[in-house]
Amino acid sequence: MDAATLSEALQNLQSMAPEIWQASQETGVMLGIGLAAAILLGGPLGVVLYLSQAGQMFANRFVNGVLSWLVNLVRSFPFIILMVSLVPLTRLLVGSTIGPIAASVPLSFAAIPYFARLVEQTLREIPRGVVEAAEAMGASPLQIIFKVLVNEARSGLISGLTILTISFLSYTAVAGVVGGGGIGDLAIRYGYYRFQTDIMVAMVLMLVVLVQIIQLLGNRLAAKLDKR
Secondary structure: OOHHHHHHHHHHHHHOHHHHHHHHHHHHHHHHHHHHHHHHHHHHHHHHHHHOOOOOOOOOHHHHHHHHHHHHHHHOOOHHHHHHHOHHHHHHHHOOOOOHHHHHHHHHHHHHHHHHHHHHHHHHOOOHHHHHHHHHOOOOHHHHHHHHHHHHHHHHHHHHHHHHHHHHHHHHHHHHHHHHOHHHHHHHHHHHOOOOHHHHHHHHHHHHHHHHHHHHHHHHHHHHHOOO
16 A cells, blocks of 8 residues: 555545544444343353252252253354344334444343353352352352352453453444444445445454453453452
8 A cells, every 4th residue: 555545545534533433432332231231131140050050059950951041042043143033122122223222132132141151151160169168167148159159250250251242342343234333334334335445444453453452451350350
């Protein structure tokens, strides 16, 4: 790319700064709502999946089987198909199927079982002896859950949340293609349909930078919370 072409590309990006900022905000909204749903609903669901397994405090084969089946059912849907399948529910909940809020509905549905499995797997890595020691000391179930399980697994949970965040950053780009807005929508509208390669490249670079930042922050926080 020669100097003139680079200068033209930079001027084009500068003129589109308001749209890029709006797209970034839309991506942030979709990601924020999806992650909030994952933490608030997927986190407890993961704990229940773990505790209802054979050999755990609240072992229940039926409950564990039903929840595992539902989690696997939702996770088996490719995200683009899940978005289309949830169009009636999305319209019912938010009154529209277009925009970042509407796109947050299928994002949340996908994020909840995804994070639940990450939480379940993280809790499985906790040595059984830690829980048995807490039980021997007379700790209540709630104390075991919050002061033992969650406390011991916090580093792994942060790592899992980091993985989820990066994965769903790419999902927001897919959501943008079908009317959700955001960085993906901007890249497709200008970079693909209007053949403005500079916009496409800029959006890809923005996503790369965001992924690097998220991974760096997640690694540092997980390392800080790791008690080993």
